[in-house]
Amino acid sequence: MKAGLNLIEASVLLENNETSSVELTKIYLDNINKGKELNCYNTVSFEEALKEAESSDKRRREKKSKSRFDGIPIGIKDLFCTKNIKTTASSKILSNFVPTYESTASQNCLNAGLISLGKLNCDEFAMGSTNKTSYFGSVINPWKSKNSDAHLVPGGSSGGSAAAVAADLCIASLGTDTGGSIRQPASFTGTVGLKPTYGRVSRWGIVAFASSLDQAGPITKTVEDAAALFEIISGYDSKDSTSSIKQKENFYDNLNSSVKGMKIGVPKEFKSDDLPTSTQKAWDDCKKLLQENGAELIDISLPHTMDALPTYYIIAPAEASSNLARYDGVKYGIRENGKNLIEMYEETRSIGFGDEVKRRILIGTYVLSSGYYDAYYIKAQKVRSLIKSDFNEAFKRVDAILTPSTPSTAFEIENEPKDPVQTYLNDIFTVPVNLAGIPAISVPFANDENNLPIGLQLITNSFEEQKLLNIAKNVQDTINYTPNLDKWWIK
Amino acid sequence: MINGWELVIGIEIHAQVKSNSKLFSSSSTDFGSGPNSQVSLVDAAMPGMLPVINKFCVEQAVRSGIGLNAKINNKSIFDRKNYFYQDLPQGYQISQFKDPIVGNGFIDIVLDDQTKRIGIERLHLEQDAGKSLHDQDPNLTFVDLNRSGIALMEIVSKPDMSSADEAVEYVKKVRSILRYLDTCDGNMEQGSLRADVNVSVNKPGNELGTRCEIKNLNSFKYIHSAIIYEAKRQIKLIESGESINQETRLYNIDTGETHSMRSKEDAHDYRYFPDPDLLPLEIENKWIEEIKSTIPELPDQKKNRFIKDYNLNEYDAGVIVSDKATSDYYEKVVKNRSPKLVTTWVTSELFSVLNKKNLSIDESPVAYDKLGELIDNIESGKVSNRLAKDIFEEMCEMGKSPGEIIAEKGLSQISDEGELEKLVNDVLIANPKNVEKYKNGKDKLFGFFVGEAMKLSKGKANPKLLNELLKSKLNT
Amino acid sequence: MEFDKDSLLKLGKLSKIKIDDDKLSSLSADLGSILKFIDRLQSIETDNVDPTSNSLDQSLVMRDDIALDENSATEILENAPDKELDFFSVPKVIE
Numbered sequence A: 001m002k003a004g005l006n007l008i009e010a011s012v013l014l015e016n017n018e019t020s021s022v023e024l025t026k027i028y029l030d031n032i033n034k035g036k037e038l039n040c041y042n043t044v045s046f047e048e049a050l051k052e053a054e055s056s057d058k059r060r061r062e063k064k065s066k067s068r069f070d071g072i073p074i075g076i077k078d079l080f081c082t083k084n085i086k087t088t089a090s091s092k093i094l095s096n097f098v099p100t101y102e103s104t105a106s107q108n109c110l111n112a113g114l115i116s117l118g119k120l121n122c123d124e125f126a127m128g129s130t131n132k133t134s135y136f137g138s139v140i141n142p143w144k145s146k147n148s149d150a151h152l153v154p155g156g157s158s159g160g161s162a163a164a165v166a167a168d169l170c171i172a173s174l175g176t177d178t179g180g181s182i183r184q185p186a187s188f189t190g191t192v193g194l195k196p197t198y199g200r201v202s203r204w205g206i207v208a209f210a211s212s213l214d215q216a217g218p219i220t221k222t223v224e225d226a227a228a229l230f231e232i233i234s235g236y237d238s239k240d241s242t243s244s245i246k247q248k249e250n251f252y253d254n255l256n257s258s259v260k261g262m263k264i265g266v267p268k269e270f271k272s273d274d275l276p277t278s279t280q281k282a283w284d285d286c287k288k289l290l291q292e293n294g295a296e297l298i299d300i301s302l303p304h305t306m307d308a309l310p311t312y313y314i315i316a317p318a319e320a321s322s323n324l325a326r327y328d329g330v331k332y333g334i335r336e337n338g339k340n341l342i343e344m345y346e347e348t349r350s351i352g353f354g355d356e357v358k359r360r361i362l363i364g365t366y367v368l369s370s371g372y373y374d375a376y377y378i379k380a381q382k383v384r385s386l387i388k389s390d391f392n393e394a395f396k397r398v399d400a401i402l403t404p405s406t407p408s409t410a411f412e413i414e415n416e417p418k419d420p421v422q423t424y425l426n427d428i429f430t431v432p433v434n435l436a437g438i439p440a441i442s443v444p445f446a447n448d449e450n451n452l453p454i455g456l457q458l459i460t461n462s463f464e465e466q467k468l469l470n471i472a473k474n475v476q477d478t479i480n481y482t483p484n485l486d487k488w489w490i491k
Numbered sequence B: 001m002i003n004g005w006e007l008v009i010g011i012e013i014h015a016q017v018k019s020n021s022k023l024f025s026s027s028s029t030d031f032g033s034g035p036n037s038q039v040s041l042v043d044a045a046m047p048g049m050l051p052v053i054n055k056f057c058v059e060q061a062v063r064s065g066i067g068l069n070a071k072i073n074n075k076s077i078f079d080r081k082n083y084f085y086q087d088l089p090q091g092y093q094i095s096q097f098k099d100p101i102v103g104n105g106f107i108d109i110v111l112d113d114q115t116k117r118i119g120i121e122r123l124h125l126e127q128d129a130g131k132s133l134h135d136q137d138p139n140l141t142f143v144d145l146n147r148s149g150i151a152l153m154e155i156v157s158k159p160d161m162s163s164a165d166e167a168v169e170y171v172k173k174v175r176s177i178l179r180y181l182d183t184c185d186g187n188m189e190q191g192s193l194r195a196d197v198n199v200s201v202n203k204p205g206n207e208l209g210t211r212c213e214i215k216n217l218n219s220f221k222y223i224h225s226a227i228i229y230e231a232k233r234q235i236k237l238i239e240s241g242e243s244i245n246q247e248t249r250l251y252n253i254d255t256g257e258t259h260s261m262r263s264k265e266d267a268h269d270y271r272y273f274p275d276p277d278l279l280p281l282e283i284e285n286k287w288i289e290e291i292k293s294t295i296p297e298l299p300d301q302k303k304n305r306f307i308k309d310y311n312l313n314e315y316d317a318g319v320i321v322s323d324k325a326t327s328d329y330y331e332k333v334v335k336n337r338s339p340k341l342v343t344t345w346v347t348s349e350l351f352s353v354l355n356k357k358n359l360s361i362d363e364s365p366v367a368y369d370k371l372g373e374l375i376d377n378i379e380s381g382k383v384s385n386r387l388a389k390d391i392f393e394e395m396c397e398m399g400k401s402p403g404e405i406i407a408e409k410g411l412s413q414i415s416d417e418g419e420l421e422k423l424v425n426d427v428l429i430a431n432p433k434n435v436e437k438y439k440n441g442k443d444k445l446f447g448f449f450v451g452e453a454m455k456l457s458k459g460k461a462n463p464k465l466l467n468e469l470l471k472s473k474l475n476t
Numbered sequence C: 001m002e003f004d005k006d007s008l009l010k011l012g013k014l015s016k017i018k019i020d021d022d023k024l025s026s027l028s029a030d031l032g033s034i035l036k037f038i039d040r041l042q043s044i045e046t047d048n049v050d051p052t053s054n055s056l057d058q059s060l061v062m063r064d065d066i067a068l069d070e071n072s073a074t075e076i077l078e079n080a081p082d083k084e085l086d087f088f089s090v091p092k093v094i095e
Helices: A007-015 A021-034 A046-061 A104-111 A159-166 A183-189 A223-233 A277-292 A305-326 A341-352 A355-368 A373-397 A420-427 A431-436 A465-479 B055-067 B164-181 B220-239 B285-292 B299-310 B314-321 B324-334 B339-357 B368-379 B385-398 B402-409 B417-430 B432-439 B443-456 B463-474 C005-015 C021-043 C073-077
Strands: A041-044 A073-077 A115-120 A173-177 A192-195 A215-220 A263-267 A296-300 A400-404 A440-447 A453-459 B006-016 B079-082 B092-095 B105-111 B114-127 B131-133 B140-144 B151-157 B193-202 B212-217 B248-252 B257-260 C087-091
Touching: A007 A021, A007 A223, A021 A041, A021 A046, A021 A073, A021 A115, A041 A159, A046 A115, A073 A104, A073 A159, A104 A115, A104 A173, A104 A223, A115 A159, A159 A173, A159 A183, A159 A215, A173 A192, A183 A192, A183 A440, A183 A453, A192 A223, A192 A465, A215 A223, A223 A440, A223 A465, A263 A277, A263 A373, A277 A296, A277 A400, A277 A440, A277 A453, A277 A465, A296 A373, A305 A355, A305 A373, A305 A420, A305 A431, A305 B079, A305 C021, A341 C087, A355 A373, A355 C005, A355 C021, A373 A431, A373 C021, A400 A465, A420 C021, A440 A465, A453 A465, B006 B164, B006 B220, B055 B114, B055 B151, B055 B164, B055 B285, B092 B114, B105 B164, B114 B164, B164 B193, B164 B220, B164 B299, B164 B324, B193 B220, B212 B220, B220 B248, B220 B257, B299 B314, B299 B324, B299 B339, B314 B324, B314 B339, B324 B339, B324 B368, B339 B368, B339 B385, B368 B385, B368 B402, B385 B402, B417 B432, B417 B443, B417 B463, B432 B443, B432 B463, B443 B463, C005 C021
Parallel strands: A073 A115, A073 A173, A263 A296, A263 A400, B212 B248
Antiparallel strands: A041 A115, A173 A215, A192 A215, A192 A440, A400 A453, A440 A453, B006 B151, B006 B193, B079 B092, B105 B114, B114 B151, B131 B140, B140 C087, B193 B212, B248 B257
16 A cells, blocks of 8 residues: 555545555554654554544444544644543643543544544644644654755644654644644645634634634645545534634535636735745745636735734733633642642742743733733734734735745754744744634645745635635646655654 | 711622523532532633533623613623632633623612612623632642632622611612522522622712722621721721721621731732633623513512502511512512501511521511411401410411411400300399499499400400490490 | 843742743843834834734624533542542642
8 A cells, every 4th residue: 555645545445445444543553653753743542543443444344434534544733632532732731631521623533433543742832833842842844954864843833743744644633723833834844734714613622822813724635635624623613602603614525626717816025035045936936827727916915914923922922821821730730839829830830831831921921911911912902903904905806815834944953043033933924814813724835945845825715715725726736746755764 | 977087888799690500611500519510621621621601691690780770781891810729720710801791870779768879880790719628628728619600790889888888788789689680599698699898988078088898798797897897997097197008808707807818929910801712792682672571570669569559658668678589478468458467467577586586588487378367367357466466476486377276276256246245244243333333424444344354255355346245235 | 132030020920930040031031032022013003993802703602501410520620630539629728
């Protein structure tokens, strides 16, 4: 059987009895074992996965499959609570936490018969864009620069989710995206990453980072897979008050790849002299491609693009500072002893949280504190309105917006700048989308001069994922990007 | 006024919403089950849990707002109030800060026949905290989250009260309204209704003084004495040249004093911000109208009706309607009976027994139909008022019906003419001299014959019939 | 730009994060840098702009008042670092 199956290919093999769920699951568990060095998984569910695979095969024999994807092994970011399986958010403070419940999104996967191979490493509480903030250590990007043997970051925060798909340690995965945490690692690993419209996928049971921005989505090998997995996890959930009441759609069945007559916007604010030549070239090539395929290019302006990142770094930490108050050593997670309650809190949280999480809690506390609330938090919420209205204006003229996903390709793990703000700049192209609550996808387009993948980002208006996926499929089918990834970790 | 100082009092009432389940989770609000047995994943703030609002709690808040003559806001926002405490699992309380569900309103209180209007600033919905037990272990505090997440209404008054009596009347009135609306059971002992009282003092004409907040008062008595103590404490401080610190104080029920809460090591900064897990709460006018149509008769309306229909005086009407159960009891007894008699029996006899035994009307040893039966016996002349009191006492002690007691003890009045005639004849035969004196004009002796006849009947002779009979015998 | 150290310690108190002396300098530098970065917003004109706290354009969906007995005390306390009987327990709190 060929390596590197995608979701659709695997479903065809299962359908034709050319493989079984047990066989597939074993192959991927074996891949995980061989790829330990990549540090993609925090927890591997060896026994549970095989047991579930057996049940899946039995269902298929009895023609009682839960869906056409029944029996396909996937990975789940360690931010989704999984019943009886450790869920850590890659934090020390939750390093011993075993939920008694299953998140809606992962439950939807189980309902479709998908097999969970385990929990994927990520930045601690999804705060980061390098995966270096994980308590369990950095995930290593399966890609290497052709000129260097240095380990590269996979991006973050869903670094494990993206790296695992790229390295065939699962067929597809679930990630979450608060400021780019699906798209940026997808871009760094040559995978497809979809951040749905805010409210499409239930947040119930996902460890919260910034409630008004967090959104779960798929990381996959193809646009078709993204459509299929997105369809599985999406839908209204009465347990999440911010879940959209809109009807679930059949994204996969309704996929087509026509862009004829579509208007594609190119925002001038994303142009920069700092952009690597290869990224600029990929962007230009994609514009040309879409034009050749019948789309019309339109220059647009999103005037508040550069304000998005500071806005994000007020809103996200503010919400996080409050969301993370529950980790206090009382109900779950680790506890460090103290002379009294206050000391217990302070010890537990100081030892339990890593540096980046602490920085964001402190900043978030600051921008909400009395005397600063209006100047920072309310201000940021107002600028958020401006950013949203920029997009609203743009979507009056265009169907979709095309930008690079990231300002650079994957960089060396050891090369991270000292100043946290320099790291934050990784998310400069992805963050505006979260603030506006709209959907976006990163599709791999080409490799740069170092043979590292470059992702491009497509953005549409709220709830227009179908259009988004269709355009992405057009790009994918036209370029036919095949990652020539050398599996250096298999000795 | 105390010693020439004016008091300014504002009150925040925390009233537990009567509902089956909690404000943002589906766990039960019942009292009395085992620790942490009514705690959902949401109440325990498990990672990834999200709040979903209880429609009935919203309805209850709207209903309460209508009862407080207040403006219902079509759009309100839930905010997070952030602080760390062992009984606050989320690390924040979901409350309403800038945009509450209910805005300005008012209620009228009556004190010494004077009506005073007290402004309501707002009513908002918020979550209750869990419960801490400090006395179970020498080194540990235990936490029970059963109460965590139960819906509370915080009702904030304007600083419109100027005496402890007014403050107590205000809380009584709010409690009465909520109980009429069935939005809060008003049980203060169990903590379903508690008050935080803000007190300041100033000289007439001067600007307002610095206020202190006395937290968590759960009886009218404590509210009253805490205010008096606190006002005197502030006056004493100011008169001795010191200044008042704006602070939160606790009332010690044993000493009757207020004392400063041990100030937390860091100043509070609750960092309120809109809860991003919840969208704005929108309430359409149509729904408000629907709720309005279900509002029952409230104390003020009922009082006016009682005065009109039953000819009650202000005071009695006020006392009877202040408690919905009492007014219901009264109305059941008064049906087809003399309002005057019923009022007397309810407000003096029944109330004095209830007070003595510290019972609520629902726990009354005398059910409304039994009291009705007794009053029927008085009205028909079967028992005298005096006897009725004895019977009532017996009813209270033994829980029997008046019929049973009358039958058992032979307490029924003698109204039978033949029996009475025999009594009268016996008396007249036994006192021939006095009969003669009476007939010779000594009218005053009439009372003597009545007395003798009563004595003979062991007090059971129907006095009216006896009088008539004696008169006709003696005057022939 | 450095973040004032006293303010930093106060934030630590508010958020219950102990800040060790040896981390104080680097942390105040980090926060200073972030603060400078977010201060960029101050120059934006927002006088007539309404704040957005959630991008989802929908009003709050309400649930019916039905009490469910979903979780046992055992389940709720399963992950508790310290528990006594059916209570969570914490170091003694003096009120």
